[in-house]
Amino acid sequence: TDDEGCQLYLAPSQLKENASHGFGLGIFTGRHIYEGELLNDLNEIIIPLYDSSMLDITHPPLREYLWPTMGTLPELAIHSNDRMKSFWFAGGISSMAPCTSVNFNVENNAAGEMVGALRWNLNEDYGVPSREDPHAGSFSYRHNATYLAARDIAPGEELIVDCFDDNFDGLSLTDKKRNNMYKSNDVSYMCLDNVKSGESQVPGIGKGLLAGRSISKEKIILSSPVVPINRRDLIGDGTGKTVQSGINNYQLMLNYALGHDDSDLLLLPYGPFVNFINHPPPGKMANAVIRWHPFAENEIDVPRRMQFHHSELFQQYAKAVTETHGKGLVIDIVALDQINADDEIYIDYGSSWTKAWNDHVKRWRAPSGASTYRTADQWYNDRTLNPNPQIVRTVEEQKTDPYPGNLQTICYYDSDSKIVSVDEVNKIIYTYWDDDSMPHECMRPCKILERYPDSENPNEFMYTAEMLHFDGEEKFWFCAIREGKHISRDVTYDGILILDKPYTHDMFLEQAFRHEISVPEGFYPKEWMRPKVRRKEDTTVSRSDIGDEFRKKKVGEVLTKKQKMVEDNIKSSRSDL
Numbered sequence: 001t002d003d004e005g006c007q008l009y010l011a012p013s014q015l016k017e018n019a020s021h022g023f024g025l026g027i028f029t030g031r032h033i034y035e036g037e038l039l040n041d042l043n044e045i046i047i048p049l050y051d052s053s054m055l056d057i058t059h060p061p062l063r064e065y066l067w068p069t070m071g072t073l074p075e076l077a078i079h080s081n082d083r084m085k086s087f088w089f090a091g092g093i094s095s096m097a098p099c100t101s102v103n104f105n106v107e108n109n110a111a112g113e114m115v116g117a118l119r120w121n122l123n124e125d126y127g128v129p130s131r132e133d134p135h136a137g138s139f140s141y142r143h144n145a146t147y148l149a150a151r152d153i154a155p156g157e158e159l160i161v162d163c164f165d166d167n168f169d170g171l172s173l174t175d176k177k178r179n180n181m182y183k184s185n186d187v188s189y190m191c192l193d194n195v196k197s198g199e200s201q202v203p204g205i206g207k208g209l210l211a212g213r214s215i216s217k218e219k220i221i222l223s224s225p226v227v228p229i230n231r232r233d234l235i236g237d238g239t240g241k242t243v244q245s246g247i248n249n250y251q252l253m254l255n256y257a258l259g260h261d262d263s264d265l266l267l268l269p270y271g272p273f274v275n276f277i278n279h280p281p282p283g284k285m286a287n288a289v290i291r292w293h294p295f296a297e298n299e300i301d302v303p304r305r306m307q308f309h310h311s312e313l314f315q316q317y318a319k320a321v322t323e324t325h326g327k328g329l330v331i332d333i334v335a336l337d338q339i340n341a342d343d344e345i346y347i348d349y350g351s352s353w354t355k356a357w358n359d360h361v362k363r364w365r366a367p368s369g370a371s372t373y374r375t376a377d378q379w380y381n382d383r384t385l386n387p388n389p390q391i392v393r394t395v396e397e398q399k400t401d402p403y404p405g406n407l408q409t410i411c412y413y414d415s416d417s418k419i420v421s422v423d424e425v426n427k428i429i430y431t432y433w434d435d436d437s438m439p440h441e442c443m444r445p446c447k448i449l450e451r452y453p454d455s456e457n458p459n460e461f462m463y464t465a466e467m468l469h470f471d472g473e474e475k476f477w478f479c480a481i482r483e484g485k486h487i488s489r490d491v492t493y494d495g496i497l498i499l500d501k502p503y504t505h506d507m508f509l510e511q512a513f514r515h516e517i518s519v520p521e522g523f524y525p526k527e528w529m530r531p532k533v534r535r536k537e538d539t540t541v542s543r544s545d546i547g548d549e550f551r552k553k554k555v556g557e558v559l560t561k562k563q564k565m566v567e568d569n570i571k572s573s574r575s576d577l
């Protein structure tokens with residue numbers, strides 16, 4: 001019957017049995033999805049992680065949930081030529097669906113049709129806070145990690161995402177595995193139909209989680225697996241070093257993590273919708289609470305890597321937990337009251353968070369120039385500031401009609417561009433810009449020297465641009481270009497972006513709010529607290545070494561074919577496989 005059914009649910013993935021496919025739960029559809037459908041209801045928040053060295057040094061579980069920034073957050077990708085250190089994370093499909101480049105059924109929409117957006121890369125939300133507002137830079141301005149159905153997807157099928165690289169087929173799908181229909185009486189099946197994301201009912205705080213229908217008290221609203229993170233990994237570059245002086249020393253990702261003042265273990269929820277949940281505004285009470293998902297009796301029937309409640313983690317110390325891959329601890333968001341359709345769902349972020357927020361608001365001083373400051377996206381989409389969005393200004397025009405000082409022009413430019421001629425004396429390399437190899441894999445700052453009508457399409461312009469070198473550009477980087485001046489003709493409008501200069505976006509503001517969401521009292525076991533907080537008698541608890549197969553391996557041991565490709569700087573993709 002209808003109420004037995006579920007349109008979207010989590011269940012133990014049947015594709016992750018094999019070690020190379022990740023761990024734990026998958027996302028399943030209970031309805032028929034048609035080829036080409038934009039899964040817009042599954043929009044997710046794009047959460048950046050920038051200049052993160054820790055990922056090179058250790059192989060923390062978080063790494064398995066990160067994607068490269070090139071197509072999605074180009075303003076991070078052009079920080080330096082070391083863009084392999086910047087990533088984005090999103091809950092839902094981006095984190096939970098296994099990936100393959102052959103048998104996938106959904107594909108990332110980053111470069112696709114952005115609803116209402118003129119340009120795919122410029123798609124921050126409308127109504128992001130002003131730089132004068134204490135909310136500035138405290139949450140992600142991008143909520144559009146969306147996917148398109150690459151083929152018809154039948155009820156009971158698990159979502160499998162396109163890896164982005166050309167020849168990785170990790171999955172050997174067999175038809176008998178494709179039918180995992182929802183079972184309402186089984187706690188390892190978690191229905192996600194109760195909720196939808198939308199504008200928060202609290203002004204200025206971005207998006208929120210709304211009830212899609214009425215939910216009765218004590219009912220599970222939503223379930224989500226969590227990935228453990230060492231707190232240190234979200235500070236500076238993850239090795240304790242400041243990324244750049246004068247910018248925030250805490251990654252924005254911290255605001256999306258769960259934690260406890262006395263613990264260095266953070267938990268980042270990565271299921272669909274869960275990152276949208278806000279704290280109630282003054283005068284309102286939380287109508288939901290975080291709890292651990294109950295253990296399913298029948299879990300013992302599935303392989304350990306597909307289980308989601310490894311109770312031995314509760315007996316390990318925080319550090320061991322942060323190094324533990326693949327044991328998907330699962331949380332539930334449970335209704336504390338009757339909730340009506342369209343009500344916003346709030347959890348109490350805790351007294352430590354509330355104090356930090358109130359102190360932040362009291363202390364808040366907007367940076368200078370805040371009243372007129374616009375991010376690249378805000379500027380681009382404001383017709384009073386940018387009346388001709390289809391035209392890029394040349395350097396000559398910029399002398400009288402400059403772009404705001406925080407913006408720069410960026411060009412896509414692959415190192416194999418077609419060389420037309422070389423002026424050996426003046427060391428100038430002339431090339432034709434290559435439009436055929438979209439999507440381009442490399443980009444760099446550029447100067448727009450000239451604009452002229454496209455001979456084949458007189459309504460559009462083409463550009464001559466000088467491609468600039470990065471400071472200290474690495475010679476053996478796959479986007480490296482040879483020394484000298486590179487002047488490229490016939491660059492199209494799609495080849496040029498106007499982006500925020502490095503470290504200027506609100507997310508880098510030194511005074512932007514940073515604090516993790518505090519878990520309810522008693523939610524973290526004592527073992528997860530810092531040693532001085534643990535009481536003596538508790539430290540004698542003997543910790544089990546069951547689960548050693550999930551322990552962190554040394555870098556090198558864990559390099560799968562997929563990771564190797566990423567390491568090799570080949571057009572990359574999610575690195576968990």
Ligand SMILES: C[S@@+](CC[C@H](N)C(=O)[O-])C[C@H]1O[C@@H](n2cnc3c(N)ncnc32)[C@H](O)[C@@H]1O
Binds near residue numbers: 135255279282
């Ligand atoms: C997990 S995110 C919630 C989703 C967020 N609204 C978004 O659109 O991405 C947590 C952040 O949301 C903002 N936030 C949530 N509840 C808030 C509240 N009651 N007052 C102020 N800011 C809040 C803060 O910036 C906080 O760090």
